[in-house]
């Protein structure tokens with residue numbers, strides 16, 4: 016799995032100034048050393064972001080943007096694509112692409128949970144080997160293509176653990192909502208691997224927004 020940041024627009028200060036324009040005001044950094052990539056907001060601007068986040072004033076946060084290129088298994092993408100508002104998604108299409116498929120094989124198979132079905136899985140390992148079914152699926156896919164079956168149909172026999180790739184762009188507010196929902200223990204751990212990486216990038220690029228938007 017891979018989460019790469021491909022673009023970014025704005026800073027914590029963009030969010031502050033999107034809010035301050037209401038009163039025709041504009042803030043500056045308290046400290047700004049671009050060569051060290053080191054910026055600091057004034058205390059009152061830090062407090063403003065805290066206030067906006069706490070009271071659900073989402074629109075100033077929609078002026079700060081991130082764009083990611085993500086590679087993850089289909090079953091993870093299937094969960095993440097449910098988050099829609101403030102986000103745009105473009106994904107590789109196996110109607111057009113018939114490259115060798117890649118598969119995600121977990122390093123261990125987790126046991127079904129005993130207490131709550133909502134937990135998804137326990138930490139206990141169940142030894143299991145899926146090499147044969149993966150190899151068979153790939154072999155049949157290649158055979159279908161060799162028999163001139165269209166890629167858009169041959170793909171039907173590929174498993175959910177096949178890797179896919181997409182560009183996911185959206186506002187800091189929208190990605191925070193994704194991370195707040197999916198970084199939790201009740202979310203699937205493979206999906207959490209992606210959203211924890213998203214959170215790290217958010218912290219790097221929008222440290223103050225991330226601090227106050229996480230778990231509002």
Ligand SMILES: Cc1cc2nc3c(=O)[nH]c(=O)nc-3n(C[C@H](O)[C@H](O)[C@H](O)COP(=O)(O)OP(=O)(O)OC[C@H]3O[C@@H](n4cnc5c(N)ncnc54)[C@H](O)[C@@H]3O)c2cc1C
Nearest residue numbers: 094097098099100101102189192193196197199201202203
């Ligand atoms: C642990 C977990 C388990 C899940 N299990 C399932 C499952 O079993 N099956 C399943 O189908 N989904 C499941 N989901 C997905 C879940 O139902 C949501 O679709 C997903 O979390 C996206 O939520 P969001 O708030 O980011 O939605 P977005 O679509 O991005 O919407 C953002 C916000 O906009 C508002 N909004 C969006 N659309 C509307 C609307 N039509 N009307 C009014 N307000 C709206 C809501 O306030 C919403 O929170 C699960 C999610 C999690 C985190």
